Amino acid sequence: MRNKNKRINVIREIISSNKIASQDELLKLLMAKGFDLTQATLSRDLKAMKVVKAPDANGEYSYRLPSEVVQTEQQRLPYMAGVSVSADFSGNVVVLHTRAGYASSLAYRIDDEADDVIIGTVAGEDTVICIIKEGVTKKQVLESLCSFIPSLIKD
Amino acid sequence: MRNKNKRINVIREIISSNKIASQDELLKLLMAKGFDLTQATLSRDLKAMKVVKAPDANGEYSYRLPSEVVQTEQQRLPYMAGVSVSADFSGNVVVLHTRAGYASSLAYRIDDEADDVIIGTVAGEDTVICIIKEGVTKKQVLESLCSFIPSLIKD
DNA sequence: AATTCGAGTGCAAAATTATGCAAAAAAGTT
DNA sequence: AACTTTTTTGCATAATTTTGCACTCGAATT
Secondary structure, eight states: OOSHHHHHHHHHHHHHHSOOOOHHHHHHHHHHTTOOOOHHHHHHHHHHHTOEEEEOTTSOEEEEOHHHHHHHHHHHOSSSTTOOOEEEEETTEEEEEOSTTOHHHHHHHHHHHOTTTEEEEEEOSSEEEEEEOTTOOHHHHHHHHHTTOTTSOOO | OOSHHHHHHHHHHHHHHSOOOOHHHHHHHHHHTTOOOOHHHHHHHHHHHTOEEEEOTTSOEEEEOHHHHHHHHHHHOSSSTTOOOEEEEETTEEEEEOSTTOHHHHHHHHHHHOTTTEEEEEEOSSEEEEEEOTTOOHHHHHHHHHTTOTTSOOO
């Protein structure tokens, strides 16, 4: 063991302050700092540290410390977190399914936040029907909904 | 687009209730459910969903939804989260480095929780020196410290 | 209705990451 | 100090994931 402890700490430092997209990239930084190791070892280190390679809002992958994932996700899920929703379109209507009992709160939120693309909603127990404003595309609707419903994806 | 929306939802469901270790594994489940796609598409889906492949406590990799990562990590970091600590051993002494100002609170915690392996500590500003009990191995010390200092790794 | 535009995919190849095995180093024992 | 056990690591290779390119199909536009 040449210096695993020191190395682990440096790795933590590097990935918390830089955007690292691959192990080879990280490897080069470490070597530049004088560490002598291979990608195989790095792979094992990252696994032991429970570091995660996660796609950011931009769609780019980078390594994150577990604690950072917490922060990041919390920031990204300010509202409606865990309300697991699906959205399906048909003509000028979008139907949302959510957990039983959450439909009305979801509908309320939509009325409040997506009024630029939705002209009205009706909520049942686990379903919300939204009427899309004329001239608004599905993409725009999704864009808007995604901004506050984390379980929807926008690509 | 054959059924991307439905597929995404099913993926979410599968990875939240099963332990999926690879895209091929997930692919087979999806195909069994009647979806027709390739691993390439799955890779894109997972990226869009911001799904993350994370090592669990057991050291096994599996896919997680962002919201699950939050929960999981929060559970795993009950105390001392973010106090970023390094540990170095020398003989019967272990030296911990932490963020400036946190040493004394860390030392207090160690006195409280690790008294089965540590006979005493002294804290400076960002450093804690701990004296290891005779007959206790480094491994045991790490084991103990790791239980409440998440930034330490035990492998 | 014809045309344009972009999302969604498959294919195949490139890129990246994980791991079995064996050797070296460190830690723990006697 | 000699010996045993556990860790750590490299090498080579397997396994897994990502991506460029081309094509299809439906939606939006003219």
